[in-house]
Amino acid sequence: MDLKGKTAIITGSNSGIGLGVARELARAGANVVLNSFTDNDEDHELAQSIGGEFGVSASYIKADMSKPEECRALIEKAGACDILVNNAGIQHVSPIEEFPVEKWDAIIAINMSSAFHCTAAALPMMRKAGWGRVVNIASAHGLTASPYKSAYVAAKHGVVGLTKVTALETAQEPITANAICPGYVKTPLVEAQIPDTAEKYDMTEEEAVQKVILERQPSKDFATVEQIGGTAVFLCSSAADQITGTTISVDGGWTAL
Ligand code: NAD
Numbered sequence: 001m002d003l004k005g006k007t008a009i010i011t012g013s014n015s016g017i018g019l020g021v022a023r024e025l026a027r028a029g030a031n032v033v034l035n036s037f038t039d040n041d042e043d044h045e046l047a048q049s050i051g052g053e054f055g056v057s058a059s060y061i062k063a064d065m066s067k068p069e070e071c072r073a074l075i076e077k078a079g080a081c082d083i084l085v086n087n088a089g090i091q092h093v094s095p096i097e098e099f100p101v102e103k104w105d106a107i108i109a110i111n112m113s114s115a116f117h118c119t120a121a122a123l124p125m126m127r128k129a130g131w132g133r134v135v136n137i138a139s140a141h142g143l144t145a146s147p148y149k150s151a152y153v154a155a156k157h158g159v160v161g162l163t164k165v166t167a168l169e170t171a172q173e174p175i176t177a178n179a180i181c182p183g184y185v186k187t188p189l190v191e192a193q194i195p196d197t198a199e200k201y202d203m204t205e206e207e208a209v210q211k212v213i214l215e216r217q218p219s220k221d222f223a224t225v226e227q228i229g230g231t232a233v234f235l236c237s238s239a240a241d242q243i244t245g246t247t248i249s250v251d252g253g254w255t256a257l
Contacts, residue, residue, distance in 0.1 A: 002029050003025060003029045006131075006236070007030065007079075007083070008030040008033065008082065008083035009081050009083070009122070010033070010085040011035050011065055012036055013034040013087060014036040014042075014046055014060070015036070016185075016225060017228050019034075020228055022229075025085075026053070026056045028236070030056060030083060032047070033058075033061055034046060034047045034050070034058065035062070035065075035074055063077075066106055066114070071114045071118050072117050072121040075121035076121060081121075081125045082126065083132070083135065083236055084126075084133070085135045085136075085232060086135070086136045086159070089110060092107060093197070095148055096150050099151065111152065111159065112159055116162055119134055119162070119177075123166075123170070127173065132173075133177075134163070134166055135236070136162070136178070140181050140182065140255055142247065143247065144255060160179050160247055166245075176235070176241070178240075178244060179246075180235075180248050181255070185223045185224065185228060194213065216254050218254065218257065223250050
């Protein structure tokens with residue numbers, strides 16, 4: 001796969017899936033723009049190390065994906081956007097009646113609205129370049145639900161809907177929009193859920209992983225960030241030119257249940 005000369009912007013990419021996707025796109029030859037809301041030396045060093053490892057141009061741009069103007073500024077500052085990966089996301093687990101309103105607002109803003117703002121800023125650049133790929137990192141929770149994750153499930157279903165609309169609005173152009181729906185991938189976001197889940201179900205952390213977290217993942221194994229990155233690279237390939245407006249599950253059989 002040769003993405004040489006293409007610029008990919010990956011939101012929320014100093015960790016986890018976003019970093020894995022950025023690395024796989026860079027391995028395929030794309031120049032990458034990493035992002036998060038921090039502005040530490042390590043963030044810039046991470047970009048530099050990816051650039052050196054894969055021989056591509058790589059930079060880091062700070063932008064808080066909970067703020068519409070910063071979402072749009074990220075795309076503008078990057079100066080080019082052939083591939084947009086809307087990945088930034090957070091989680092909070094709580095019953096609806098106790099769900100903190102500020103957590104609901106933050107999850108809707110970061111996990112869903114940021115994809116809208118970044119897509120709105122990126123589409124004109126893709127149209128100008130005559131080629132584009134929007135890859136939204138949704139979730140198995142964009143297709144099905146679990147208790148205690150109201151904001152996350154609502155946001156991810158919203159991302160799947162936005163993906164379909166983006167695909168329809170670009171259907172007759174060389175631009176595609178698709179969503180990847182991972183099941184459980186072992187990243188900091190998931191690791192943070194293990195102690196909460198163990199406490200909620202009064203289990204050890206190991207039991208919480210096997211019996212609760214991976215309960216609905218028939219493979220009984222986590223997906224890897226490299227597999228999510230590889231799926232993104234496939235969606236950027238010419239084999240995927242006619243794949244648009246759809247979801248690709250990478251979930252060990254979860255949504256087949
Ligand atoms: P993670 O916590 O490792 O990474 C989240 C990334 O988003 C980090 O780089 C973080 O800095 C960034 N981020 C958080 N808030 C931000 C903000 N306000 N502005 C900019 N960046 C921000 O989590 P992850 O598991 O890699 O999750 C990445 C995406 O994948 C999320 O959208 C998540 O919902 C989705 N996902 C994860 C899993 C999983 O099992 N890990 C499964 C399905 C979907």
